[in-house]
Amino acid sequence: xxxxxxxxxxxxxxxxxxxxxxxxxxxxxxxxxxxxxxxxxxxxxxxxxxxxxxxxxxxxxxxxxxxxxxxxxxxxxxxxxxxxxxxxxxxxxxxxxxxxxxxxxxxxxxxxxxxxxxxxxxxxxxxxxxxxxxxxxxxxxxxxxxxxxxxxxxxxxxxxxxxxxxxxxxxxxxxxxxxxxxxxxxxxxxxxxxxxxxxxxxxxxxxxxxxxxxxxxxxxxxxxxxxxxxxxxxxxxxxxxxxxxxxxxxxxxxxxxxxxxxxxxxxxxxxxxxxxxxxxxxxxxxxxxxxxxxxxxxxxxxxxxxxxxxxxxxxxxxxxxxxxxxxxxxxxxxxxxxxxxxxxxxxxxxxxxxxxxxxxxxxxxxxxxxxxxxxxxxxxxxxxxxxxxxxxxxxxxxxxxxxxxxxxxxxxxxxxxxxxxxxxx
Amino acid sequence: xxxxxxxxxxxxxxxxxxxxxxxxxxxxxxxxxxxxxxxxxxxxxxxxxxxxxxxxxxxxxxxxxxxxxxxxxxxxxxxxxxxxxxxxxxxxxxxxxxxxxxxxxxxxxxxxxxxxxxxxxxxxxxxxxxxxxxxxxxxxxxxxxxxxxxxxxxxxxxxxxxxxxxxxxxxxxxxxxxxxxxxxxxxxxxxxxxxxxxxxxxxxxxxxxxxxxxxxxxxxxxxxxxxxxxxxxxxxxxxxxxxxxxxxxxxxxxxxxxxxxxxxxxxxxxxxxxxxxxxxxxxxxxxxxxxxxxxxxxxxxxxxxxxxxxxxxxxxxxxxxxxxxxxxxxxxxxxxxxxxxxxxxxxxxxxxxxxxxxxxxxxxxxxxxxxxxxxxxxxxxxxxxxxxxxxxxxxxxxxxxxxxxxxxxxxxxxxxxxxxxxxxxxxxxxxxxxxxxxxxx
Numbered sequence: 001x002x003x004x005x006x007x008x009x010x011x012x013x014x015x016x017x018x019x020x021x022x023x024x025x026x027x028x029x030x031x032x033x034x035x036x037x038x039x040x041x042x043x044x045x046x047x048x049x050x051x052x053x054x055x056x057x058x059x060x061x062x063x064x065x066x067x068x069x070x071x072x073x074x075x076x077x078x079x080x081x082x083x084x085x086x087x088x089x090x091x092x093x094x095x096x097x098x099x100x101x102x103x104x105x106x107x108x109x110x111x112x113x114x115x116x117x118x119x120x121x122x123x124x125x126x127x128x129x130x131x132x133x134x135x136x137x138x139x140x141x142x143x144x145x146x147x148x149x150x151x152x153x154x155x156x157x158x159x160x161x162x163x164x165x166x167x168x169x170x171x172x173x174x175x176x177x178x179x180x181x182x183x184x185x186x187x188x189x190x191x192x193x194x195x196x197x198x199x200x201x202x203x204x205x206x207x208x209x210x211x212x213x214x215x216x217x218x219x220x221x222x223x224x225x226x227x228x229x230x231x232x233x234x235x236x237x238x239x240x241x242x243x244x245x246x247x248x249x250x251x252x253x254x255x256x257x258x259x260x261x262x263x264x265x266x267x268x269x270x271x272x273x274x275x276x277x278x279x280x281x282x283x284x285x286x287x288x289x290x291x292x293x294x295x296x297x298x299x300x301x302x303x304x305x306x307x308x309x310x311x312x313x314x315x316x317x318x319x320x321x322x323x324x325x326x327x328x329x330x331x332x333x334x335x336x337x338x339x340x341x342x343x344x345x346x347x348x349x350x351x352x353x354x355x356x357x358x359x360x361x362x363x364x365x366x367x368x369x370x371x372x373x374x375x376x377x378x379x380x381x382x383x384x385x386x387x388x389x390x391x392x393x394x395x396x397x398x399x400x401x402x403x404x405x406x407x408x409x410x411x412x413x414x415x416x417x418x419x420x421x422x423x424x425x
Numbered sequence: 426x427x428x429x430x431x432x433x434x435x436x437x438x439x440x441x442x443x444x445x446x447x448x449x450x451x452x453x454x455x456x457x458x459x460x461x462x463x464x465x466x467x468x469x470x471x472x473x474x475x476x477x478x479x480x481x482x483x484x485x486x487x488x489x490x491x492x493x494x495x496x497x498x499x500x501x502x503x504x505x506x507x508x509x510x511x512x513x514x515x516x517x518x519x520x521x522x523x524x525x526x527x528x529x530x531x532x533x534x535x536x537x538x539x540x541x542x543x544x545x546x547x548x549x550x551x552x553x554x555x556x557x558x559x560x561x562x563x564x565x566x567x568x569x570x571x572x573x574x575x576x577x578x579x580x581x582x583x584x585x586x587x588x589x590x591x592x593x594x595x596x597x598x599x600x601x602x603x604x605x606x607x608x609x610x611x612x613x614x615x616x617x618x619x620x621x622x623x624x625x626x627x628x629x630x631x632x633x634x635x636x637x638x639x640x641x642x643x644x645x646x647x648x649x650x651x652x653x654x655x656x657x658x659x660x661x662x663x664x665x666x667x668x669x670x671x672x673x674x675x676x677x678x679x680x681x682x683x684x685x686x687x688x689x690x691x692x693x694x695x696x697x698x699x700x701x702x703x704x705x706x707x708x709x710x711x712x713x714x715x716x717x718x719x720x721x722x723x724x725x726x727x728x729x730x731x732x733x734x735x736x737x738x739x740x741x742x743x744x745x746x747x748x749x750x751x752x753x754x755x756x757x758x759x760x761x762x763x764x765x766x767x768x769x770x771x772x773x774x775x776x777x778x779x780x781x782x783x784x785x786x787x788x789x790x791x792x793x794x795x796x797x798x799x800x801x802x803x804x805x806x807x808x809x810x811x812x813x814x815x816x817x818x819x820x821x822x823x824x825x826x827x828x829x830x831x832x833x834x835x836x837x838x839x840x841x842x843x844x845x846x847x848x849x850x851x852x853x854x855x856x857x858x859x860x861x862x863x864x865x866x
Binding site: 079099102103104128132135142249292318350 | 428429432437438461464466497509537561565568577678718722787
């Protein structure tokens with residue numbers, strides 16, 4: 001079967017209180033993936049309360065009126081479920097994939113915390129989860145070589161005060177400063193039926209899915225939704241902003257960042273193909289020019305889609321022992337400039353499309369990831385059907401569009417640059 | 426409106442591991458085919474019966490270098506043309522080594538499988554292993570060791586096998602070799618290693634995906650049917666224990682320390698395996714485990730603390746691990762050791778029921794994708810077990826009692842496990858050890 005022809009059945013309905021419900025029946029295994037996309041993320045935080053959206057996500061697992069602290073995950077796991085939540089710039093998602101036997105219970109628990117979380121939030125669980133989140137920050141960013149690279153790239157790419165200038169994990173100072181009143185206000189402002197997309201992918205029929213959604217979420221109040229704040233697009237970098245850090249890393253490293261158009265802009269899929277040719281895998285231009293030549297120990301490039309004004313594109317490479325970052329950056333730019341001048345070859349273009357097809361189909365083959373993509377599509381891409389259209393869209397991007405988009409957005413002169421220099425520990 | 430009443434769990438759906446069709450080619454290669462409707466990306470893995478005891482002691486790491494250089498070109502598609510041709514089909518290839526086996530994998534949309542599998546076979550059977558590619562991969566492995574040394578959690582993980590197994594066994598040392606052993610071999614040795622140890626007899630090819638309109642056996646036969654057996658006989662060791670000790674590996678200024686508490690354990694064939702799995706799950710396998718509840722949810726010491734089990738073909742080990750801010754490390758170690766004293770607080774029937782449910786009822790989800798099924802089948806093949814082991818293991822788990830779990834853990838877990846801390850040297854006094862410099866990997 002031609003992978004471009006694959007579509008996943010999709011049914012959509014809104015409850016009276018604004019909950020958008022998506023059902024994607026798939027009866028191959030007796031499992032249902034539930035996914036809730038809340039239209040709130042770290043980009044919605046006040047500049048003096050960074051990290052609040054993520055700290056709040058932790059509180060969502062600390063119990064609600066009828067669920068004890070820790071039981072949301074505990075009961076889901078004991079029922080055979082995989083469960084978690086994550087916070088990003090434009091959204092917070094909560095998800096559980098469970099055997100069909102536990103679908104009702106999970107819907108009930110999700111609705112209970114959306115309806116009654118404030119009955120359970122108290123100073124003790126805020127203080128405990130504040131410590132847990134600070135440990136998470138140390139473990140994932142502060143105690144890891146290059147662990148703060150992404151944070152530095154954001155700060156270089158977006159001006160201070162921009163919704164994407166600060167990392168989702170926040171700062172220790174702001175985490176320490178968060179009060180119970182902050183958390184309550186955050187919940188009241190953002191956790192509303194009108195701000196959630198509920199997706200059910202798996203062994204459930206549309207009729208069952210809609211009936212269950214109504215049964216467990218239908219009683220929640222109808223409060224106004226919102227329009228996501230519009231952020232004016234930033235122009236491409238000029239004058240090559242640079243930042244340098246000396247740190248206890250084993251090797252020097254070079255990162256370059258570009259401002260790309262926001263999610264939904266047709267150039268973004270072409271730019272995804274461009275960064276694939278440039279920096280994905282051992283056939284890529286960067287691998288050939290930097291790793292095979294023993295200038296770099298590793299090299300890659302990617303785009304990240306964001307909803308407010310600009311997305312971001314990044315290229316990175318770690319110096320081979322003894323190579324200076326200036327030399328590595330020069331070689332990286334030469335490969336990049338050649339690509340921007342000439343574009344991909346026909347073979348490279350088709351290969352990038354074939355690789356995208358495999359990656360996309362692999363992602364959609366897992367119910368939990370598919371459900372998450374439906375939630376994303378409904379929240380950020382206008383319609384859940386975006387999931388079914390995307391492969392066809394990318395396979396239809398002509399080579400010429402990749403060249404045009406690369407020239408428009410990925411010119412080496414429009415980069416910002418971050419260096420890591422190794423300091424002997 | 427009032428909120429709805431709390432629902433009960435419904436009837437647990439019937440489920441069993443997807444059955445494989447098994448074939449054996451004339452050269453001894455076993456082929457397991459899992460036909461999984463709706464899985465449009467085919468996942469295939471060659472599990473070579475290649476324990477790391479096959480490496481010369483002075484050249485440890487040669488299996489890893491060999492595996493990672495396979496896709497850099499083959500005799501029929503030299504250099505970059507190999508991966509370019511392969512990736513044009515949408516495929517991606519990967520390789521890894523464990524103590525038991527070398528695994529070479531490919532994922533490819535079903536439309537590309539007939540073109541990609543012969544290329545996959547080329548990489549395994551007739552790789553070029555050209556001088557410059559081998560030498561570059563040796564350089565990359567050296568660089569990787571430097572990165573591991575600089576990363577607290579990775580360094581701790583790398584030191585655990587040496588903390589549980591005696592250094593006379595291969596299983597005590599990193600799968601990828603040490604900086605010193607990487608000096609001892611070059612391209613000639615790598616080519617000879619591949620020619621001797623990559624062999625069909627004893628190896629298993631696992632293929633999973635939606636095969637509507639495709640004959641996977643014919644494709645496998647075409648790709649591997651005339652592969653000649655090298656008559657190599659692998660040796661699977663039964664590693665002996667190291668004397669347990671407490672160790673602080675110094676990382677001055679680190680804001681967290683990585684703690685690992687580890688001990689030798691058992692393999693999947695041991696009759697106590699299901700009970701031991703249940704015990705480890707209660708202690709640290711889930712969010713509401715004894716360790717995570719106390720150290721994360723009550724005390725806020727860590728982002729998470731977990732147990733892990735690493736069964737080998739003979740024996741294995743178990744470990745507790747997590748990252749903790751420096752000032753709480755001594756208390757975290759004491760508390761973790763107290764929680765691991767199961768004799769003092771035997772498991773309850775309720776705890777066992779929850780753990781058994783977790784371990785058995787998550788199976789449909791874990792094995793819902795082609796890659797999930799293939800990965801599990803490959804692990805079992807490399808242990809010398811069949812794919813039916815998943816269902817057999819589920820049945821045995823359902824029979825585990827609280828007494829079984831308590832007895833298994835107290836028998837297997839020693840009173841004095843190895844304690845390894847990678848963190849700030851100021852912890853030495855409180856931990857009662859001398860801080861030592863990071864060992865050379």
